[in-house]
Amino acid sequence: MDEELNRYILMNESKGIVPGYPKSMVDILGNCNIAAVHGSTHKYLRGALLSIIGPAMVRDQLLTKIDHFMRSHLSNWDNQVLDIQRKTKEMTFLLSLMMVVSMESSRISDSIMPEYFKMVSGTISLPIDLPRTKYRRGCQARKALVSILREVMEERRKSQETHKDMLGVLMGNDDESRHKLSDEEIIDLLIAVMYSGYETVSATSMMAVKYLQDHPKALEELRVIFETARLATIVNGVLRKTIQDVELNGYLIPKGWKIYVFIREINYDPFLYPEPLKFNPWRWLQDQSLESKNHFLVFGRGTRLCPGKDLGIAEISTFLHYLVTRYRRGESRKGKGG
Numbered sequence: 001m002d003e004e005l006n007r008y009i010l011m012n013e014s015k016g017i018v019p020g021y022p023k024s025m026v027d028i029l030g031n032c033n034i035a036a037v038h039g040s041t042h043k044y045l046r047g048a049l050l051s052i053i054g055p056a057m058v059r060d061q062l063l064t065k066i067d068h069f070m071r072s073h074l075s076n077w078d079n080q081v082l083d084i085q086r087k088t089k090e091m092t093f094l095l096s097l098m099m100v101v102s103m104e105s106s107r108i109s110d111s112i113m114p115e116y117f118k119m120v121s122g123t124i125s126l127p128i129d130l131p132r133t134k135y136r137r138g139c140q141a142r143k144a145l146v147s148i149l150r151e152v153m154e155e156r157r158k159s160q161e162t163h164k165d166m167l168g169v170l171m172g173n174d175d176e177s178r179h180k181l182s183d184e185e186i187i188d189l190l191i192a193v194m195y196s197g198y199e200t201v202s203a204t205s206m207m208a209v210k211y212l213q214d215h216p217k218a219l220e221e222l223r224v225i226f227e228t229a230r231l232a233t234i235v236n237g238v239l240r241k242t243i244q245d246v247e248l249n250g251y252l253i254p255k256g257w258k259i260y261v262f263i264r265e266i267n268y269d270p271f272l273y274p275e276p277l278k279f280n281p282w283r284w285l286q287d288q289s290l291e292s293k294n295h296f297l298v299f300g301r302g303t304r305l306c307p308g309k310d311l312g313i314a315e316i317s318t319f320l321h322y323l324v325t326r327y328r329r330g331e332s333r334k335g336k337g338g
C-alpha cells in the first residue's frame with residue numbers, strides 16, 4: 001500500500017487520471033452524471049451539487065428535514081422483528097426522495113421506488129442488452145424514473161409555486177440558485193444524489209446498528225460512523241482510468257488503462273489502525289488527526305472528495321440517535337433481530 005501513490009492518483013485528474021466507472025453504471029446514471037464528466041463540466045456540476053447537499057445546506061435546511069423525517073419514520077418500530085437491512089434501505093431511499101422533491105414525495109414514492117431499486121441493481125451488472133437482463137431492466141427503470149421526474153418538473157413550471165427542496169433550488173425558483181442547468185443535467189444530478197447517498201448511508205446505518213449491538217458503550221455517533229465505514233469498508237475502492245499515458249512511480253501506465261485504488265486494504269492496515277479488525281470508535285478520539293491523514297480515504301480525496309459527507313453523517317447520526325433513544329433491542333425467537 002503506497003499512501004503517496006494513492007493520493008497522487010486521486011489528486012491528479014488534470015494529468016489524465018479520471019473516474020473510470022463501468023459502462024453499465026455510466027449508461028444508467030446518465031451522460032451528465034457527475035462521475036461521467038471531468039474538467040470544467042465536473043467543476044460546474046459539482047458546484048451545483050454542493051449548493052443542494054453541501055455543509056451550508058445541511059446546516060440551514062436539511063438537518064431539520066432529516067430530524068422531522070426520522071422522528072416520524074422511526075415512530076412505529078416497536079414490538080416487531082425488523083430486517084434492519086431492508087429497513088435502512090427503504091429509509092434512506094424515502095429520506096432522499098423527500099429532500100429531492102418534498103411536496104410530491106409521498107404521492108410518487110410508490111411508483112418511483114420499484115424503478116429506483118431496479119435501476120440501482122442494473123448499475124452493477126454486465127452491460128448485456130437482452131430482454132430480462134439486469135442491465136436492460138436497469139436502463140428501462142432509468143427511463144421510467146426520468147419520466148416521473150420530468151412530469152414533476154413540468155407540473156412545477158405550470159404552477160409557478162416556490163419549492164424549498166433540492167429540485168426547487170436547481171430549477172432556479174429559489175433565491176439561492178446561481179446555477180443555470182439544463183433539464184437533463186438537473187435530472188442526472190438528482191439521480192446522482194439519490195444513488196450515491198443510498199448504498200453508502202444505508203449500509204453504514206445497518207452496520208452501525210450491528211456494531212453498537214456488540215458495543216453499547218460506543219455511542220458517540222461521529223466516531224461510530226467513521227469506525228463503521230472503515231471496518232465494514234462501505235466503499236471498497238474507487239476506480240480511475242487514464243485518458244493519456246501517465247507515469248506512476250516510474251512505471252508507464254498506458255492511455256485507456258483502469259486503476260483501482262483499493263480502500264479496503266488501507267482500512268485494514270495494522271500499522272495505520274492497530275488491531276484493524278476490532279471495532280474501536282475510540283481510536284478516532286485518541287488520535288484526532290486520523291481523519292485528516294492521507295490514508296483516510298473513506299470519503300475519497302481530491303477533486304472527487306465526497307460532497308455528501310456532511311449530509312451522510314447528519315442522516316446516520318439522526319437515525320442512530322432516534323433508534324437508541326427510543327428503542328431497546330430484544331432477541332427474536334430465531335435469535336436474530338428484534
Ligand code: HEM
Nearest residue numbers: 193196197200201204235238298299300304306307308312
Ligand atoms: C457514509 C456515507 C458516504 C460515504 C462513505 C461516501 C463515500 C464516497 C467516496 C469514497 C467518494 C469518492 C468517489 C471517487 O473518488 O470516485 C464519494 C463521492 C461522491 N459522493 Fe459520497 N459517500 C457517502 C455519502 C454520500 C451522500 C449522502 C451523498 C449524496 C447525497 C454522496 C454523494 C456523492 C457524490 C455525488 C460523489 C461524486 C463526487 C464527484 O465525482 O465529484 N455521498 N463518496
